[in-house]
Amino acid sequence: MRGATHARWAAGAVAVALAATACGGGSDSGGSGEAGIVSSSWGDPQNPLEPANTNEVQGGKVLDMVFRGLMRYDPETGEAQNMLAERIETQDSQNFTITLKEGWTFSNGEPVTAQSFVDAWNYGADVRNKQNNAPFFSDIVGYDDVHPASGDPTAKTMKGLVVKDARTFTVALDKKFSTWPDTLGYQAFSPLPKAFFTDHAAWLDKPVGNGPYTVDSYTKGTGMKLRRWDGYPGEDKAVNGGVDLKVYTDNNTAYTDLISGNLDLVDDIPAQQLKNVKNDLGDRYINQPALIMQTLTFPLYDPRWSKPGMEKVRRGISMAINRDEITRQIFRETRTPAKDWTSPALGEKGGFNPTLCGDACTYDPAAAKQLIQEGGGLPGGKVTLTSNVDTGSHRDWMDAVCNSINNALGEGPACTVNPVGTFADFRNQQSSYKLTGPFRSGWQADYPLIQNFLQPLYYTGASSNYGKFSDPQFDKLVDEANQEADPAQAVTKFQDAEKILAAQMPAIPLWYQNGSAGYAERLSDVALNQFSVPVYNRIKVS
Amino acid sequence: MPEPYDPLQPGDKEAIAPTGAGGPMDLAIEEAESLEKTLGDAPGPSGPGGKARSLWSDAWHQLRRNPVFVVSALLIAFLVVIAIWPQLIASGDPLKCDLSKSQEGSAPGHPFGYDTQGCDVYTRTVYGARASITVGVCATLGAALLGSLLGGLAGFFGGWGDATLSRVADIFFGIPVILGGLVFLSVVTSTTVWPVVGFIVLLGWPQIARIARGSVITAKQNDYVQAARALGAGNTRLLLRHVAPNAVAPVIVVATIALGTYIALEATLSFLGVGLRPPTVSWGIDISNAASQIRNAPHMLLWPAGALSITVLAFIMLGDAVRDALDPKLR
Amino acid sequence: MGRYVIRRLLQMIPVFIGSTFLIFIMVYALGDPVAALFGDKAPDPATAARIRKDLYLDRPLWEQYLHYMGQIFQGDFGTAFNGQPVTELMASAFPVTLRLTLVAITIEIVVGITLGVVSGLRRGRTIDTTLLVLTLVVISVPTFVTGYLLQYLLGVKWGWVRPTVSPDAPLNELILPGIVLALVSLAYVTRLSRTSIAENTKADYVRTAVAKGLPRRRVITRHLLRNSLIPVVTFIGTDIGALMGGAIVTERIFNIHGVGYQLYQGILRNNSPTVVGFVTILVIVFLLANLLVDLLYAVLDPRIRYA
Numbered sequence A: 001m002r003g004a005t006h007a008r009w010a011a012g013a014v015a016v017a018l019a020a021t022a023c024g025g026g027s028d029s030g031g032s033g034e035a036g037i038v039s040s041s042w043g044d045p046q047n048p049l050e051p052a053n054t055n056e057v058q059g060g061k062v063l064d065m066v067f068r069g070l071m072r073y074d075p076e077t078g079e080a081q082n083m084l085a086e087r088i089e090t091q092d093s094q095n096f097t098i099t100l101k102e103g104w105t106f107s108n109g110e111p112v113t114a115q116s117f118v119d120a121w122n123y124g125a126d127v128r129n130k131q132n133n134a135p136f137f138s139d140i141v142g143y144d145d146v147h148p149a150s151g152d153p154t155a156k157t158m159k160g161l162v163v164k165d166a167r168t169f170t171v172a173l174d175k176k177f178s179t180w181p182d183t184l185g186y187q188a189f190s191p192l193p194k195a196f197f198t199d200h201a202a203w204l205d206k207p208v209g210n211g212p213y214t215v216d217s218y219t220k221g222t223g224m225k226l227r228r229w230d231g232y233p234g235e236d237k238a239v240n241g242g243v244d245l246k247v248y249t250d251n252n253t254a255y256t257d258l259i260s261g262n263l264d265l266v267d268d269i270p271a272q273q274l275k276n277v278k279n280d281l282g283d284r285y286i287n288q289p290a291l292i293m294q295t296l297t298f299p300l301y302d303p304r305w306s307k308p309g310m311e312k313v314r315r316g317i318s319m320a321i322n323r324d325e326i327t328r329q330i331f332r333e334t335r336t337p338a339k340d341w342t343s344p345a346l347g348e349k350g351g352f353n354p355t356l357c358g359d360a361c362t363y364d365p366a367a368a369k370q371l372i373q374e375g376g377g378l379p380g381g382k383v384t385l386t387s388n389v390d391t392g393s394h395r396d397w398m399d400a401v402c403n404s405i406n407n408a409l410g411e412g413p414a415c416t417v418n419p420v421g422t423f424a425d426f427r428n429q430q431s432s433y434k435l436t437g438p439f440r441s442g443w444q445a446d447y448p449l450i451q452n453f454l455q456p457l458y459y460t461g462a463s464s465n466y467g468k469f470s471d472p473q474f475d476k477l478v479d480e481a482n483q484e485a486d487p488a489q490a491v492t493k494f495q496d497a498e499k500i501l502a503a504q505m506p507a508i509p510l511w512y513q514n515g516s517a518g519y520a521e522r523l524s525d526v527a528l529n530q531f532s533v534p535v536y537n538r539i540k541v542s
Numbered sequence B: 001m002p003e004p005y006d007p008l009q010p011g012d013k014e015a016i017a018p019t020g021a022g023g024p025m026d027l028a029i030e031e032a033e034s035l036e037k038t039l040g041d042a043p044g045p046s047g048p049g050g051k052a053r054s055l056w057s058d059a060w061h062q063l064r065r066n067p068v069f070v071v072s073a074l075l076i077a078f079l080v081v082i083a084i085w086p087q088l089i090a091s092g093d094p095l096k097c098d099l100s101k102s103q104e105g106s107a108p109g110h111p112f113g114y115d116t117q118g119c120d121v122y123t124r125t126v127y128g129a130r131a132s133i134t135v136g137v138c139a140t141l142g143a144a145l146l147g148s149l150l151g152g153l154a155g156f157f158g159g160w161g162d163a164t165l166s167r168v169a170d171i172f173f174g175i176p177v178i179l180g181g182l183v184f185l186s187v188v189t190s191t192t193v194w195p196v197v198g199f200i201v202l203l204g205w206p207q208i209a210r211i212a213r214g215s216v217i218t219a220k221q222n223d224y225v226q227a228a229r230a231l232g233a234g235n236t237r238l239l240l241r242h243v244a245p246n247a248v249a250p251v252i253v254v255a256t257i258a259l260g261t262y263i264a265l266e267a268t269l270s271f272l273g274v275g276l277r278p279p280t281v282s283w284g285i286d287i288s289n290a291a292s293q294i295r296n297a298p299h300m301l302l303w304p305a306g307a308l309s310i311t312v313l314a315f316i317m318l319g320d321a322v323r324d325a326l327d328p329k330l331r
Numbered sequence C: 001m002g003r004y005v006i007r008r009l010l011q012m013i014p015v016f017i018g019s020t021f022l023i024f025i026m027v028y029a030l031g032d033p034v035a036a037l038f039g040d041k042a043p044d045p046a047t048a049a050r051i052r053k054d055l056y057l058d059r060p061l062w063e064q065y066l067h068y069m070g071q072i073f074q075g076d077f078g079t080a081f082n083g084q085p086v087t088e089l090m091a092s093a094f095p096v097t098l099r100l101t102l103v104a105i106t107i108e109i110v111v112g113i114t115l116g117v118v119s120g121l122r123r124g125r126t127i128d129t130t131l132l133v134l135t136l137v138v139i140s141v142p143t144f145v146t147g148y149l150l151q152y153l154l155g156v157k158w159g160w161v162r163p164t165v166s167p168d169a170p171l172n173e174l175i176l177p178g179i180v181l182a183l184v185s186l187a188y189v190t191r192l193s194r195t196s197i198a199e200n201t202k203a204d205y206v207r208t209a210v211a212k213g214l215p216r217r218r219v220i221t222r223h224l225l226r227n228s229l230i231p232v233v234t235f236i237g238t239d240i241g242a243l244m245g246g247a248i249v250t251e252r253i254f255n256i257h258g259v260g261y262q263l264y265q266g267i268l269r270n271n272s273p274t275v276v277g278f279v280t281i282l283v284i285v286f287l288l289a290n291l292l293v294d295l296l297y298a299v300l301d302p303r304i305r306y307a
Helices: A002-022 A057-066 A114-125 A180-185 A194-198 A200-205 A251-259 A277-281 A310-319 A323-329 A344-350 A365-374 A394-409 A423-431 A450-458 A472-483 A487-504 B010-019 B029-041 B055-064 B067-084 B121-157 B159-174 B177-187 B194-219 B223-230 B235-272 B283-291 B298-326 C002-010 C012-030 C034-038 C045-054 C061-073 C086-121 C126-140 C143-157 C171-200 C204-211 C216-245 C248-253 C259-268 C272-300
Strands: A037-042 A071-073 A080-082 A085-090 A095-100 A161-165 A168-172 A213-219 A223-228 A242-247 A285-297 A335-337 A383-388 A415-420 A439-444 A507-519
Touching (some): A037 A251, A057 A213, A057 A242, A071 A180, A080 A085, A080 A180, A085 A180, A095 A114, A114 A161, A114 A168, A114 A194, A194 A200, A213 A242, A251 A277, A251 A507, A251 C143, A251 C248, A277 A285, A310 A365, A310 A507, A323 A335, A323 A394, A344 A450, A344 A487, A365 A394, A383 A394, A383 A423, A423 C034, A439 A450, A450 A472, B067 B121, B067 B298, B121 B159, B121 B194, B121 B235, B121 B283, B159 C012, B159 C272, B177 B194, B177 B235, B177 C259, B194 B235, B194 C216, B223 B235, B235 B298, B235 C126, B235 C216, B283 B298, C002 C012, C002 C272, C012 C061, C012 C272, C034 C045, C061 C272, C086 C126, C086 C171, C086 C216, C086 C248, C086 C259, C126 C171, C143 C171, C143 C248, C171 C216, C216 C259, C248 C259, C259 C272
Parallel strands (some): A037 A242, A383 A415
Antiparallel strands (some): A071 A080, A085 A095, A095 A168, A223 A242, A285 A439, A285 A507, A335 A507
């Protein structure tokens, strides 16, 4: 029995060791209901919270509260308005002089000067800093010196940025770009305080900016407490005391916390709850257009899809998709059937045109079948849709689109889906041009300009032109539009270019994605901006 | 049916067991041999007509008269028939869907209602049997055979083989299902069920191996095993005749439940985009689609999950019956 | 005895190397993680190349692995893509998950074995059948559904418990998630102990104990149960893996920032430092757990000895 006794002791010791590591944990840290503070759902930002490195909504939320740039998009109309800029002047749509307003400081007291912008932009462009948004500075003269396509940079600053005095600097672009000032509302163009460069690690732990809120505390992976900055010099002061962002593992969990009173605001209603949202929230539910567009892009690098006559097949597939029914039954109206290649959030003045796609985006199974036959049929009699399925309800709509196509063609399962497990895998397949059938392309605009919906996606050789669409006429019209000094004329030119898309159908417009949100009874004046981010500074807490 | 002569069937262990509860039995060889003779001549406690039977034929004899076995065998036969010829009881096309009927309840001709895509739930449940039962049964058989073989040998012989096998199993336990699934099933691209089966076997065997190893370690301590060894029985004979039948119960229990969880695992894999793909229809796919709609359309979950329950029930009953038949004490 | 434990601990070294290498290859096989960092936009080639260089992703696999192992021996487990050191992630995730696992295992042991004993002693009676039906329900309804339903009913509708777990994850908030996590394993434990009990009720030592006139309670706990526990203990040992690494669904539903959640994030983003680091620690936990199980064999069955 001695052996057994020893074993018992040893077993006990291992158990204690395992248990000891498990202890710890502390007290419950509040909940919602703190006076004047909005608690809101959040996701872990993918990248460190540097303005030029943040390209997704979760990090963007924080930057929108902590930073103000030269321009700001009106949360209702999407129009670019001067924020820190007093004026932006140009004679030739290529060289710009920017003058700042007086009286702006960072929340640590440091004044916001022309240098704050120039330093920030140089930092963002420099390839050594590995900022995701570096290409936003690529129009500036000298970008290639700090961000060469290969090899080490030859300069630390861009020649095109020159500080004239504390409140003035000039920007030289490498080509004409008339609507360039309107892009400056994007967060990558935010100014940065000196502390960002002198003590970078400390800044990342607790970012300091010039917006209506200051960061009170930031626990990575758990949440962030933001508080109203009473010394904020701008007009859009926060009307609440602050915002507590809480990281949720899942948007459904956040929704559960909302309806059980532990959370004030959820800015992404999970698809499976959309049916109950009226019941649970009544009119405390927002569903409004955002600058997000979903398309099915054809692999035009594959001759089977790009040979002459296939434009009829591509058009036929588009007409075989019953967008109305899918957006109603699968998405519960949180998507709107697409009628062009932009977004209703642009407004008709900004270039949205609900008639541009016309019949090609209207469900007509008979015409669809005929067009596909005229064009020579589906390549190999089959079409396979590809998308990542790790987020969103991609699986559901892909099945629905395929069923719609199959029902229209009536030839059995001609359309099948190819779900890809991770976004990274999908992106790698997409960017190595391996896909042989239409694939999902989601596009969230960086700024409310029609240019951003067309040029990066369909211009020959453009960065996100994954289908390798190329049309000289389209390229020519886009170039002309960019040089056009009059914004209205520019929009018309862009729409002319867009008509080529309607004729060629390199990508099928599926639907416009809305922003959705739900909020607690104690909140009022809740709204989403075009980027489907809540306009926090306007939220009132009772 | 000729019955092989088996002088020391485990059914007789009660006769030997009380002799000692501690160390190995201290029997001289001659004594043991004479004991063997006596036992061999004595009628088996359960053998009708005084004929000695082998353990396995005894078990089969026992099984045929067990109503639990008969019911479960009939149920499984029915499920297999449905899996092979689903059109026998469902006339529709499982891939024919009408989105306008999304999530609607039952209607004439569509007793179970419609799923999110507007497909008929009844037809899909019937057609889903094939893929799900194939995955469940084949993966369980594979994992149980591989696991009990490796685990049984490791537990029986111990030593370095045991250490190596156990540590390999530890590594397998560490691989997260999702990572393994994404890697394995994105490398092996095939639209059949076999990659999924293979993956589940790969993932499932370590658990069964550990269970089998544990049972064998206990079983080999039993006095009748020590006695048989003292009587000069070889390792193969010891393992097959004396250890295996007494160690098999936990493996059967775990395997029958695992059958259900493997079918559910297939659902998880499908959900991740690496499992079975349309046009394959399976309960797993339908259950994972229905799971997120539980508040809106519970009927979507009820039927495929119910079919899964019945399948698991049939196999649990079968497992119980087989286990009872193998255990002479329960006769 | 002591030598046995030392030998087992030494075996951890090859397992550690083997598992890190295996996981490293698997994450490598998932493909290039850099492309996914840029969202819907195409990655800027120069920036992407620089990120790859800094993460050693432009080197051959074996060089990446050696570099990674070199860092580990200096206590550096690398960083997750949001810039957080992996050791920091582990320090926050493991305690939470260990607590959750302890809750689940306690439930499995207490409830599972009790139910198993009851139905094993009352084979074929109503209670046994009822438990069988409950087992079937638990197996065929996905965790997602049971978790969500329990959360909705207990947390939202009736308001008995907090529906989600706060960042500190105190034990009392982990009870409901623990139950959900334990459900499937509970089915295994109940059936396993039922079978063992049923098998052993006819064993001679039990008859002897009864014949000696020992009280029924003592017969069950000292004689019957102890000898029936080996398969159950083995199962629980293997289950620690499923509970700790595989709690992805439960952790998501109840907003628990534990190992499963972090692993899932790491896998989705192909972040090998996160995945390899977490899995390595998990493997060590299994090694310890299985050592514990093997030692328990000797406690439960004195005939089993280790040398």
